[in-house]
Amino acid sequence: NDTSMQHRNLNHMTREERFSEAMRRTLYALKVLLPREGWTPVGPEMKYLARAIKEFTFIIHAGVFIPCIMSYGTNEQIAKWFPLAADFRIIGTYAQTELGHGSFLRGLETIATYDRANQEFIINCPKITAMKWWPGDMGKSANHVLLMAELVIDGKKYGMHGFMVQIRDLTTHEPLPGVTVGDIGAKLSFESVDNGFLYLQNVRIPRENLLSKLSEVHPDGTYIKKGNQRLMYGSMVRVRVNLIAHEIVMPLAKACTIAVRYSAVRRQGLINPSKEEVPVLDYVAQQHKLLPQVATVFMAHFAAKQLVKMHHDYSLEVEKGNTSQLPELHALSAGMKACLSEQGAAGAEIVRRACGGHGYSCGSGLPFIVNRMLATCTYEGENTVMQLQCARYLIKCADQAKKDKLTGSVWYLSDFSNMSCTAQTFGDLQEPSVLVKLHERRAKCAVQHAGKKMQNMVKNGTPAHDAWNMMATLLINAARAHIMQYVVGTSVTYISELSCSASLKKILTQLCALYALHNINSNCGDFVKFGCLTSAQCDLAQEAEFNLLKQLRPDAVGIVDSFDFTDDILQSCLGAYDGNVYERLFEWAKQAPMNKTEVHQDSYQYLQPYLHEGRDVLEGRGRNSKL
Ligand SMILES: CCCCCCCCCCCCC/C=C/C(=O)SCCNC(=O)CCNC(=O)[C@H](O)C(C)(C)COP(=O)(O)OP(=O)(O)OC[C@H]1O[C@@H](n2cnc3c(N)ncnc32)[C@H](O)[C@@H]1OP(=O)(O)O
Numbered sequence: 001n002d003t004s005m006q007h008r009n010l011n012h013m014t015r016e017e018r019f020s021e022a023m024r025r026t027l028y029a030l031k032v033l034l035p036r037e038g039w040t041p042v043g044p045e046m047k048y049l050a051r052a053i054k055e056f057t058f059i060i061h062a063g064v065f066i067p068c069i070m071s072y073g074t075n076e077q078i079a080k081w082f083p084l085a086a087d088f089r090i091i092g093t094y095a096q097t098e099l100g101h102g103s104f105l106r107g108l109e110t111i112a113t114y115d116r117a118n119q120e121f122i123i124n125c126p127k128i129t130a131m132k133w134w135p136g137d138m139g140k141s142a143n144h145v146l147l148m149a150e151l152v153i154d155g156k157k158y159g160m161h162g163f164m165v166q167i168r169d170l171t172t173h174e175p176l177p178g179v180t181v182g183d184i185g186a187k188l189s190f191e192s193v194d195n196g197f198l199y200l201q202n203v204r205i206p207r208e209n210l211l212s213k214l215s216e217v218h219p220d221g222t223y224i225k226k227g228n229q230r231l232m233y234g235s236m237v238r239v240r241v242n243l244i245a246h247e248i249v250m251p252l253a254k255a256c257t258i259a260v261r262y263s264a265v266r267r268q269g270l271i272n273p274s275k276e277e278v279p280v281l282d283y284v285a286q287q288h289k290l291l292p293q294v295a296t297v298f299m300a301h302f303a304a305k306q307l308v309k310m311h312h313d314y315s316l317e318v319e320k321g322n323t324s325q326l327p328e329l330h331a332l333s334a335g336m337k338a339c340l341s342e343q344g345a346a347g348a349e350i351v352r353r354a355c356g357g358h359g360y361s362c363g364s365g366l367p368f369i370v371n372r373m374l375a376t377c378t379y380e381g382e383n384t385v386m387q388l389q390c391a392r393y394l395i396k397c398a399d400q401a402k403k404d405k406l407t408g409s410v411w412y413l414s415d416f417s418n419m420s421c422t423a424q425t426f427g428d429l430q431e432p433s434v435l436v437k438l439h440e441r442r443a444k445c446a447v448q449h450a451g452k453k454m455q456n457m458v459k460n461g462t463p464a465h466d467a468w469n470m471m472a473t474l475l476i477n478a479a480r481a482h483i484m485q486y487v488v489g490t491s492v493t494y495i496s497e498l499s500c501s502a503s504l505k506k507i508l509t510q511l512c513a514l515y516a517l518h519n520i521n522s523n524c525g526d527f528v529k530f531g532c533l534t535s536a537q538c539d540l541a542q543e544a545e546f547n548l549l550k551q552l553r554p555d556a557v558g559i560v561d562s563f564d565f566t567d568d569i570l571q572s573c574l575g576a577y578d579g580n581v582y583e584r585l586f587e588w589a590k591q592a593p594m595n596k597t598e599v600h601q602d603s604y605q606y607l608q609p610y611l612h613e614g615r616d617v618l619e620g621r622g623r624n625s626k627l
Pocket residue numbers: 059060062063094096097102103104105106136230233234236237239242243246247326327330378379380381382385389392
């Protein structure tokens with residue numbers, strides 16, 4: 001109810017207005033509105049905030065830069081920079097991606113050369129492709145960066161390290177000497193974020209600005225490794241784990257709320273010719289578009305909770321020096337981020353399209369969500385690259401499964417029990433345990449299939465790296481299959497352990513079965529190819545899905561209402577709680593800047609001569625038409 005937090009209509013604002021409005025609102029919320037324990041905003045307001053603000057600023061500052069200080073800094077460095085960053089007295093970003101490289105980190109070209117005489121690092125972008133490009137909050141907001149650069153001592157390269165680099169004056173906010181920085185221009189979404197470019201030429205920083213939890217450089221230039229160097233990639237793992245809830249589950253839930261509510265209101269066409277027009281939600285085709293996406297919200301939410309818990313447990317172990325969980329966590333977080341962002345972004349577009357013409361209007365609130373979700377497929381690890389990282393781990397585990405009993409998320413790779421499906425009715429295929437087994441078997445076969453193909457190629461003389469490249473599509477499919485079995489399995493477990501009413505558990509179980517069956521029916525080639533299902537059982541799987549659509553239809557609106565988004569959060573003429581779609585659309589359109597005046601003078605000047613000629617002809621004064 002705080003008017004300072006109410007959204008102005010984003011579609012009627014310029015990019016610069018949105019940039020400064022997001023900054024005003026973010027700072028107001030984080031520094032004025034929210035109770036804080038130390039730096040962390042706490043209490044129910046924080047949860048509301050994460051749902052409420054359509055356009056944050058300082059996502060990277062809060063979500064990446066500060067956590068990196070904690071992960072890569074020594075206690076002294078944390079004591080120095082954390083309080084400043086936590087209180088927004090310095091604004092930072094995570095500057096890793098370059099104009100020439102984003103996925104292949106070993107190809108990054110920015111270098112930090114140690115100058116022993118002055119005990120400083122000299123930072124350089126040796127050529128244009130080395131310029132940092134994309135980091136959020138960097139173009140106009142940040143005055144510091146956590147710069148990921150190649151450490152060089154006496155000509156020897158030591159790999160990517162993190163350096164704290166000040167880029168703007170703390171009084172004037174002007175770029176410092178040797179710093180060229182700015183905004184990279186208009187993007188598909190994130191209009192309020194100043195993703196930036198940063199060109200550094202002979203910028204000097206003190207030796208103490210190398211974040212030294214994992215390695216350090218002594219004054220004489222001696223390099224000391226202090227821990228598992230893979231922990232340098234830790235910030236990306238943490239963001240991948242956290243972004244699923246914030247940037248995939250939440251936006252998809254908003255899109256589903258809008259589309260399901262609108263579909264319950266929008267009447268179009270007849271099912272029974274003798275009856276009146278029906279709400280489009282009565283069409284099974286519409287249910288088939290919307291309800292599996294609603295199910296995805298819940299299943300992704302349950303799986304993400306499990307992954308966050310796994311990351312938390314791993315973090316506690318790392319504090320004790322045990323990094324043994326890192327490979328599995330990296331593979332799972334990379335795979336989950338890739339597969340759920342792919343599903344989420346595709347799902348948001350499916351439900352947008354299901355709203356017809358008005359789904360194409362920004363007044364629906366859907367283009368904003370769809371465009372923003374598309375970015376999740378690219379940032380924090382491009383999806384293909386992430387799926388291949390996941391597959392790399394699975395192939396290794398499949399080899400190990402031949403001699404060891406595996407545990408954790410890959411346990412099923414060493415399960416050699418009979419996994420054939422005995423389902424005789426579509427009801428059998430709605431059973432959670434049957435659906436879990438089917439997904440495990442499909443994943444196991446997909447991993448083994450990809451591995452076998454590569455082994456055969458290598459046996460026939462193909463170099464391993466070429467076999468890997470040529471089988472990439474099978475490896476990506478194996479990664480997807482692995483994640484799907486993880487999502488279905490964790491969701492079934494989560495729901496079974498949930499203490500809630502029987503009616504709620506029934507709905508959640510139906511949604512879980514719908515998610516699993518939709519995945520089976522969308523990938524039935526794999527399920528038949530790997531002997532998981534017969535062709536007749538595939539027919540049953542389709543029947544099972546359609547039956548669930550029918551069962552869930554009466555509760556569809558109630559289910560999305562349970563996401564509890566206010567109208568101000570949704571900012572949607574189609575998804576408002578009162579269902580007054582047409583009045584809201586008309587009101588919204590009238591507020592558009594284009595309608596500030598009845599006549600748009602700038603364009604009228606071009607049209608005027610022709611209109612006047614037309615007027616004269618119609619009033620009998622003009623010359624005949626040239627035509
Ligand atoms: C209010 C706040 C809320 C916060 C919520 C979050 C909101 C988020 C909003 C999001 C806003 C956008 C933010 C975007 C930020 C960014 O995009 S930051 C930049 C992201 N960039 C990347 O992710 C780069 C991706 N590339 C890589 O990670 C690496 O290049 C690679 C692909 C992994 C390859 O690296 P390389 O060193 O070449 O490795 P390999 O040879 O393939 O493997 C070597 C071994 O290392 C293991 N490994 C690789 N990565 C990791 C890791 N992250 N963790 C642990 N281990 C890793 C890999 O498995 C190999 O192991 P072995 O098989 O045992 O050899």
